Amino acid sequence: MMPIVQISNLDKYFGRLHVLRNISIEVAPREVICIIGRSGSGKSTLLRCINFLEEPSFGTIEVDGIKVEAGEKGKGHRQLVHEVRLKTGMVFQEFNLFPHMSVLENVIEGPVTVKGMNRAKAIELAEENLDSVGLLFKKDEYPNRLSGGQKQRVAIARALTMEPRLMLFDEPTSALDPELIGEVLNVMKKVAKEGMTMLVVTHEMGFAREVADRVLVMADGEIIEDAKPSMLFTQPKDARTKALIDRYRTGER
Amino acid sequence: MTDSTSARAPKPPLSQADLLYEAQQRRDRRFRTNVSVSWGIMLLILVYLFSGQDFLGIKTIKLDTEFIRNNITFIAGGIGQTFLVSALSITLAMVLALLAALGRLSTIPPIYALSTFYVSLIRGTPLYLQIFFFFLALPQLGIILTGLWAGVLALGLNYGAYMSEIFRAGLASVGKGQREAAIALGMTPRQTMQRVVLPQALRFAIPPIGNDFIAMTKDSALVSATGFVHEVMWRATRVGRAQFNNLEALIMAAVFYWVMTLILTYFQGLLENRLARGDR
Numbered sequence: 001m002m003p004i005v006q007i008s009n010l011d012k013y014f015g016r017l018h019v020l021r022n023i024s025i026e027v028a029p030r031e032v033i034c035i036i037g038r039s040g041s042g043k044s045t046l047l048r049c050i051n052f053l054e055e056p057s058f059g060t061i062e063v064d065g066i067k068v069e070a071g072e073k074g075k076g077h078r079q080l081v082h083e084v085r086l087k088t089g090m091v092f093q094e095f096n097l098f099p100h101m102s103v104l105e106n107v108i109e110g111p112v113t114v115k116g117m118n119r120a121k122a123i124e125l126a127e128e129n130l131d132s133v134g135l136l137f138k139k140d141e142y143p144n145r146l147s148g149g150q151k152q153r154v155a156i157a158r159a160l161t162m163e164p165r166l167m168l169f170d171e172p173t174s175a176l177d178p179e180l181i182g183e184v185l186n187v188m189k190k191v192a193k194e195g196m197t198m199l200v201v202t203h204e205m206g207f208a209r210e211v212a213d214r215v216l217v218m219a220d221g222e223i224i225e226d227a228k229p230s231m232l233f234t235q236p237k238d239a240r241t242k243a244l245i246d247r248y249r250t251g252e253r
Numbered sequence: 254m255t256d257s258t259s260a261r262a263p264k265p266p267l268s269q270a271d272l273l274y275e276a277q278q279r280r281d282r283r284f285r286t287n288v289s290v291s292w293g294i295m296l297l298i299l300v301y302l303f304s305g306q307d308f309l310g311i312k313t314i315k316l317d318t319e320f321i322r323n324n325i326t327f328i329a330g331g332i333g334q335t336f337l338v339s340a341l342s343i344t345l346a347m348v349l350a351l352l353a354a355l356g357r358l359s360t361i362p363p364i365y366a367l368s369t370f371y372v373s374l375i376r377g378t379p380l381y382l383q384i385f386f387f388f389l390a391l392p393q394l395g396i397i398l399t400g401l402w403a404g405v406l407a408l409g410l411n412y413g414a415y416m417s418e419i420f421r422a423g424l425a426s427v428g429k430g431q432r433e434a435a436i437a438l439g440m441t442p443r444q445t446m447q448r449v450v451l452p453q454a455l456r457f458a459i460p461p462i463g464n465d466f467i468a469m470t471k472d473s474a475l476v477s478a479t480g481f482v483h484e485v486m487w488r489a490t491r492v493g494r495a496q497f498n499n500l501e502a503l504i505m506a507a508v509f510y511w512v513m514t515l516i517l518t519y520f521q522g523l524l525e526n527r528l529a530r531g532d533r
Contacts, residue, residue, distance in 0.1 A: 053433055085439040096434035100452045110438035113448055155434075162438060 003062075004029045004197050005050065005166060010059035010070070012045055012221075019045050020056070021221040027166075032198045034208035034229075037218035038244065043201045046218070047168050050199070051088040052081045063087050064165045086114070089159030093171040095151040097143040103130065103154050104139040110162045122161070129157040133187050149180030153187050160191070167191065169200040205248045209233055217241045303504065320498045321505060327488055328505050332513065334484035338404055338473045343466045345409025346416050353413065354420030368417070375414035381475055383407040388479040400481025408473060412465060419461045423454035456528060463521040470513055474506075485509050 005027035012020035019042045027033060035043045048054040050061060056070035064087045068080045097106050107126035111117035117125075130136040133153040143151055152172055159167060169188065173181040185207050192198055192211050202208060208215050209229045217225040217238065224238045236242040267275075301308070305315030349371075356368025375383070388403035398406065427450045435445040477487035485506050493502025 051437055053436060082439060082441075085437060088437070090434075090437040092430060092434065092437075094428075094430050096428075096430040098431065098434070098449055098453075100456065109448065110440075113444055114439040158438075 001028050003027055004031075004064050005199070006060075006062040007046075007050070008060045008062075010046070010049060010061070011057045012042075012049055012054060013057045019221050020049065023059070023221075023223060025216070025223070025226075027197060027199065029165075029197055030195045031213045032192045032211055033200065033214045033216060034212040035199065035201045035216045035218060036203070036205070036208060036244065041218040042221040043218045044170055047090075047170050047199060047201050050166075050168060051085050051090055053090075086162070087165045088168060089162055089164035089166070090168045091152070091155050091159055091170065091172050093174050095143075095148070095155045095175070097151055097155055097158070099143050102140050102142055103135065103146070106143070106154060107139075107158045107161050110158065114162070125163075126157070126161050129160045130154070132160075132190070133157045134183075147180060148176045149183045152176065152184045156184075156187055156191065160196075166197045166199070169198065169202070171201050171203065173202070173204060203248070205233070205245070217244065314500075316501050316504070317498055320492075320496060320501050324492045324498075324502065325505060327492060328485060328502065329509060331483055331485035331488040332509060334401075334482055335470060335473050335486075335513070338401065338408065338476055338482060338484060339466065339470045341405045342408035342412060342473065343462075343469050345405060346412035346465070346469075347462065349409065349413025350416035350420050353417035354424055357417070357421055358424065372414045372417055375411055380407065380411045380472065381478070383411055384475055384478060388481075400476065400479040403479055404473070404476030404482055408469065408476070412469060412472075416462065416465055419458050419465070420454065423456075423458035424450060426457045427453045459528060460521070460525050463517075463524060467514055467517045467521065470517065471510055474510070 003026040005025070007023055007025045010020055010023040011018070023046060025033075035046065037043045045054055049056045050063065052061075052068070059070045061068050061070070061084070063084045066080055066083045066087065068077070068084055097103075098109065101109060104123065104126055107130060108117075108119065108122040111122040111125065112119055127136055127139065130139055133156055135150055135153055135157065138146060138150065138154075143154070146154065156172075172188065173184050176184065181204070185204060188198070188200070188207070189211055200207075200212070212229050215225075215227060215229050215232045216223050217232070217236075217240070219238075219240045225232060225236065225241045227237075232241065233245060236245055301313060303314045303316050306313055353368045353372055356364050359365045359368070384404060384407040387398055387407045388400060391398060391403070431449050431453065432445055435449040440448065473484060474486035476482045477484060477490065480487070489502040489506035490499075493499035
């Protein structure tokens, strides 16, 4: 099957720091990929390069047929980046809901402002997605009245309402109190089950084992292992992967 | 453990926490009452000081009540002008301040430079000089402004430079994550600014803008120096000098300014409460 995401020879420098080294990945439609690794291994940067929150230094990123070369400038490049962003939803560690908008306004903001969608249509779509994350009853609340888990579920609904082809999750449960992690992971499982292509940077090994089709392990800006979770968690090839898994196992909840 | 059921009982007696809380409340109330009473006493002393009465051999200041009666409406008639100058100036100042703050975010060197140049020049010279510059120096170049517009231009330019820092702080208060969320949704830089950053920055800036407006109503008195804006200060000095009753005239003006400030501060407080009730 044609890959929906194709990352080829991606390099990223922060100043003199070489944070991504010649990364190439293919993601098939409906595939769920978890990216694990110690902090500083480059996993968040990789995710943020896909929708150009970070401009990659070298390489190519192709999302659903839109091919963008890194390091180019100008209007054409900006247009391609914009198209990639339209096909890509993102969920952040810190939720980043807009505090001056109600839950519903947060969710319709993208479709209305970016796509120029008719408000009534956007509300219909937004309510559908809020319902699916179980928060329709909070639609008129402001984000500061929600728990962390609820905020993150709204953030997922906000991303889904843009009707993306690909969802990026950047440590979606790392800022949550332990008792709130489950509700967010459950919503993510549901999204996965509905056939969304997902790239998830996470420390939740249970989730990776249960939901991921593939797990990528990153260290020092490189992908050191790429395997099915059943293989990876039982027979890690790289010593660094083994160390990482052991570390989680001993600290497992 | 055995107490856990009594905590859920329908009407529990006052617990120790309740009693402590009430005691704290009483202390707070008593403090506020005592502050109010002290204020009242100080105000009475001040009024008494100018009452002309003798008390235990202490002579107090005798004001010319007839002068006050004859001129109070004339001086009060300047309140409208004072407000007009302040309102026009603060409007101009807000526009300039926002532009200057956005200029500071620009990556285009001349725009960034223009913003810092403006702020530096204005903050580096006295407001009093700026007012005279627009009123007295510009006519030499053939540009003649009325006193009102010279004053508004000077006050607006001056406050704009200082207020740009408020807007800058407001823009800086909006976290990077907010911009990233907007960008990830596909918003253009302009949409990100308009829909996400500015609304939050302005909300942050409203209380300090209110403070500056209050300060402006008092600094607008400087415009009286041009002699052509008949606001409170101009009227007070005019009648005061003419009849050698500067004491009475300035006291009247002071009272008017003070009351205006108190009223504005009250509304400012209401506004801040409203904003605080919102999000965040």
